[in-house]
Amino acid sequence: xxxxxxxxxxxxxxxxxxxxxxxxxxxxxxxxxxxxxxxxxxxxxxxxxxxxxxxxxxxxxxxxxxxxxxxxxxxxxxxxxxxxxxxxxxxxxxxxxxxxxxxxxxxxxxxxxxxxxxxxxxxxxxxxxxxxxxxxxxxxxxxxxxxxxxxxxxxxxxxxxxxxxxxxxxxxxxxxxxxxxxxxxxxxxxxxxxxxxxxxxxxxxxxxxxxxxxxxxxxxxx
Numbered sequence: 130x131x132x133x134x135x136x137x138x139x140x141x142x143x144x145x146x147x148x149x150x151x152x153x154x155x156x157x158x159x160x161x162x163x164x165x166x167x168x169x170x171x172x173x174x175x176x177x178x179x180x181x182x183x184x185x186x187x188x189x190x191x192x193x194x195x196x197x198x199x200x201x202x203x204x205x206x207x208x209x210x211x212x213x214x215x216x217x218x219x220x221x222x223x224x225x226x227x228x229x230x231x232x233x234x235x236x237x238x239x240x241x242x243x244x245x246x247x248x249x250x251x252x253x254x255x256x257x258x259x260x261x262x263x264x265x266x267x268x269x270x271x272x273x274x275x276x277x278x279x280x281x282x283x284x285x286x287x288x289x290x291x292x293x294x295x296x297x298x299x300x301x302x303x304x305x306x307x308x309x310x311x312x313x314x315x316x317x318x319x320x321x322x323x324x325x326x327x328x329x330x331x332x333x334x335x336x337x338x339x340x341x342x343x344x345x346x347x348x349x350x351x
Contacts, residue, residue: 138205142208158174255323
């Protein structure tokens with residue numbers, strides 16, 4: 130029975146890693162749609178969201194079943210609780226990718242706009258945070274997870290800077306208001322993806338070290 134449980138845990142871990150990879154593709158696709166003005170890529174991201182939702186349901190059902198039938202303790206219990214939380218965060222990241230893709234659809238065909246360069250830089254930060262948080266989960270690497278958490282402050286500051294810049298454009302050039310509002314939406318969605326990547330990192334620390342980081346002021350310097 131114990132061996133069977135271990136096999137199911139590993140299968141669940143692999144399925145969550147698969148979902149993480151699919152969500153990474155969604156974020157990358159939505160950013161490509163935005164920067165390239167590609168309606169086709171935007172629509173592909175929107176269409177693929179159903180697959181993400183199905184994966185979330187499958188992972189949640191399996192994790193709940195293992196919790197109910199196996200009554201795990203210690204590290205296995207922490208793992209299953211962490212999987213449920215990370216699974217939900219990944220699905221929400223997928224939703225933010227769809228939001229960005231929908232903005233990309235509406236912006237397609239418009240001329241290049243200077244603040245979009247900042248959005249691109251911000252998207253690179255976000256994609257790196259998501260990739261690092263997933264790598265930390267795969268390796269149970271608390272040190273890498275703590276690095277992701279530290280990076281969130283820089284992302285928040287960049288988001289605030291982008292929004293200030295766009296508000297200035299809106300005040301000076303009313304004809305750009307609709308364009309600026311779409312980019313503000315994109316910036317906010319990227320900031321939320323960074324928050325969710327941070328959540329994944331926090332849950333990884335909980336799985337690896339049995340330490341609750343969120344809301345507890347735990348030192349993450351090291």
